[in-house]
Amino acid sequence: MTGTDTTYSTDEMMSVAAARALRDGASCFVGIGLPSTAANLARRTRAPNLNLIYEAGALGAKPDRLPLSIGDGVLGETADAVVSVPEVFNYWLQPGRIDVGFLGAAQLDRFANINTTVIGEYGNPKVRLPGAGGAPEIAASCREVFVVVRQSRRSFVEKVDFVTSVGHGRDGAERARLGLPGAGPTLVVTDLGMLRPDPETKELVLTGVHPGVEVEQVREATGWELRVSPDLETTPPPTDVELRTLRALQSTIGTNAGR
Amino acid sequence: MAEVVALGEAVASAVHDGDTVALEGFTHLIPVAAGQEIIRQGRRDLTLVRMTPDIVYDQLIGAGCARKLVFSWGGNPGVGSLHRFRDAVENAWPVPLELEEHSHAGMANRYVAGASGLPFAVLRGYAGTDLPTVTGTITHITCPFTSERLAAVPALNPDVAVIHAQRADRAGNVQMWGLVGVQKEAVLASARSIVTVEEVVDELSPVPGELVLPSWAVTYVAEVPGGAHPSYAQGYSDRDNAYYQEWDAISRDRDTFEAWIGREVRV
Numbered sequence: 001m002t003g004t005d006t007t008y009s010t011d012e013m014m015s016v017a018a019a020r021a022l023r024d025g026a027s028c029f030v031g032i033g034l035p036s037t038a039a040n041l042a043r044r045t046r047a048p049n050l051n052l053i054y055e056a057g058a059l060g061a062k063p064d065r066l067p068l069s070i071g072d073g074v075l076g077e078t079a080d081a082v083v084s085v086p087e088v089f090n091y092w093l094q095p096g097r098i099d100v101g102f103l104g105a106a107q108l109d110r111f112a113n114i115n116t117t118v119i120g121e122y123g124n125p126k127v128r129l130p131g132a133g134g135a136p137e138i139a140a141s142c143r144e145v146f147v148v149v150r151q152s153r154r155s156f157v158e159k160v161d162f163v164t165s166v167g168h169g170r171d172g173a174e175r176a177r178l179g180l181p182g183a184g185p186t187l188v189v190t191d192l193g194m195l196r197p198d199p200e201t202k203e204l205v206l207t208g209v210h211p212g213v214e215v216e217q218v219r220e221a222t223g224w225e226l227r228v229s230p231d232l233e234t235t236p237p238p239t240d241v242e243l244r245t246l247r248a249l250q251s252t253i254g255t256n257a258g259r
Numbered sequence: 260m261a262e263v264v265a266l267g268e269a270v271a272s273a274v275h276d277g278d279t280v281a282l283e284g285f286t287h288l289i290p291v292a293a294g295q296e297i298i299r300q301g302r303r304d305l306t307l308v309r310m311t312p313d314i315v316y317d318q319l320i321g322a323g324c325a326r327k328l329v330f331s332w333g334g335n336p337g338v339g340s341l342h343r344f345r346d347a348v349e350n351a352w353p354v355p356l357e358l359e360e361h362s363h364a365g366m367a368n369r370y371v372a373g374a375s376g377l378p379f380a381v382l383r384g385y386a387g388t389d390l391p392t393v394t395g396t397i398t399h400i401t402c403p404f405t406s407e408r409l410a411a412v413p414a415l416n417p418d419v420a421v422i423h424a425q426r427a428d429r430a431g432n433v434q435m436w437g438l439v440g441v442q443k444e445a446v447l448a449s450a451r452s453i454v455t456v457e458e459v460v461d462e463l464s465p466v467p468g469e470l471v472l473p474s475w476a477v478t479y480v481a482e483v484p485g486g487a488h489p490s491y492a493q494g495y496s497d498r499d500n501a502y503y504q505e506w507d508a509i510s511r512d513r514d515t516f517e518a519w520i521g522r523e524v525r526v
Contacts, residue, residue: 032336032337033337055363056285056286056287056438056440057285057438057439057440058438067337073287073437073491073493073497073498075438076287076437076438076493077437077493082437082438082439082468084439084440084441084443084444085285085310085363085367085440085441086367086368086370086371086441086444089363089364089367089368089382090364090367090368090371090382093364094364094382094383117360117389117390122389122393123393125348125349126349127345127349128340128344128345128348128349129340130332130333130334130340130341131330131331131332131333131334131360132331132332132360132361132362132363132388132390133311133331133332133362133363134332134362134363134364135362136362136364136384136385136386136388136390137362137363137364137382137383137384140383140384140386140387141383162389163387163388163389164388164389164390165388166386166387166388169387174387175387178386178387180386180387181383
């Protein structure tokens with residue numbers, strides 16, 4: 001991996017950073033949208049044996065193009081196994097067989113709780129979002145959870161309006177009290193940097209910034225008093241290979257190319 | 260034994276005003292044509308059940324067919340919001356829409372319990388989420404063997420299940436393959452069922468990974484080629500991604516939507 005392209009978007013940096021976090025050979029329960037882009041990029045770069053699991057029932061999907069959604073036919077057609085929806089959740093997810101749950105969020109709070117249900121009050125919402133889908137049990141049962149989300153004051157809030165999927169709980173200790181099988185969110189990748197929970201308090205701490213991003217910029221995009229790690233890292237920029245692969249993938253989104 | 264009839268006849272006799280109706284299909288084999296026939300026949304006050312209400316549910320809701328939605332994820336997959344669904348929830352247009360909201364795991368297990376003839380299902384679910392505070396059909400029980408606290412959700416037993424499959428034979432045995440979602444459970448959990456199929460054939464030749472619903476487990480079979488469009492039917496058609504993208508603009512505005520439904524569905 002030599003050479004870097006100096007012109008890339010913040011979204012591209014986010015997808016590349018998220019893709020690098022996935023270990024080759026891991027099993028990964030993939031949410032659609034940003035997580036799916038990053039997971040497919042990982043499979044085409046440093047994690048060719050990444051095992052992609054989609055909730056529609058595709059285990060070990062190997063799409064040759066970026067699926068527009070989990071409804072894309074390419075997922076089932078390229079999978080190692082196709083199973084029913086009750087089986088995905090009961091046999092594969094619930095017993096804790098999956099390494100990484102890879103989720104998006106409309107709102108995320110300081111303890112990495114996820115909201116995809118409503119903005120505003122549940123009974124009288126300002127914005128009605130799609131809802132839970134598979135995320136509550138993915139967040140509970142995968143060995144760990146990575147969240148990919150664009151960072152802004154709207155998305156990074158002190159307290160989410162609704163806990164759709166539990167991160168570390170309202171007080172940071174609730175997850176441990178509940179005795180959930182998985183470790184919960186261990187990494188949040190945004191378009192500005194990377195956050196990880198404090199090992200004690202579980203509050204999200206800024207542990208990395210992407211090239212050219214100032215800490216002050218990240219603070220301004222965060223709805224709480226953001227703590228910054230003393231060992232703050234700077235993300236290596238995307239390599240030529242990563243960018244070329246990502247752009248080739250995105251040029252195929254939702255198309256029937258390569259079939 | 261299933262009766263092989265025209266779609267209009269199946270909907271007219273199986274789906275009544277006020278029924279609980281589950282049109283299932285998880286990303287694949289979505290029974291869109293049957294949903295549009297329900298709109299055409301003007302059904303009202305339906306409780307619609309679906310794990311992933313998408314475009315055809317947006318159409319049913321916008322057309323005023325539903326008073327309640329039991330679901331776990333409502334969106335235009337890969338595109339964004341369901342605007343008719345949002346307008347019903349946020350503004351009660353054209354009629355108010357009551358919600359009963361679960362997770363996928365909860366909904367899948369509710370169908371399994373319904374198909375199994377059990378009153379409820381247990382799962383390791385909903386822990387730490389706000390869903391139990393807004394959804395009355397989520398509670399908890401203690402395992403009598405291990406004392407683990409588990410979520411309990413009641414069985415789903417719709418009046419009617421509606422699904423789309425690849426093939427049926429003339430006796431009404433149904434054959435489907437690929438991503439089969441929760442359709443088998445939905446049919447077995449329901450009092451009546453309608454299965455639309457791509458084609459009715461003399462004999463069902465075996466297909467790897469097939470799922471067969473025997474004729475005596477199905478009420479009506481109707482031949483509707485392309486009945487899953489814009490979703491896909493593996494072996495018959497590809498997903499029409501452009502339709503999903505175009506739906507965003509059609510559904511965003513009430514007048515545009517009404518013009519569309521008048522032109523494309525209520526004809």
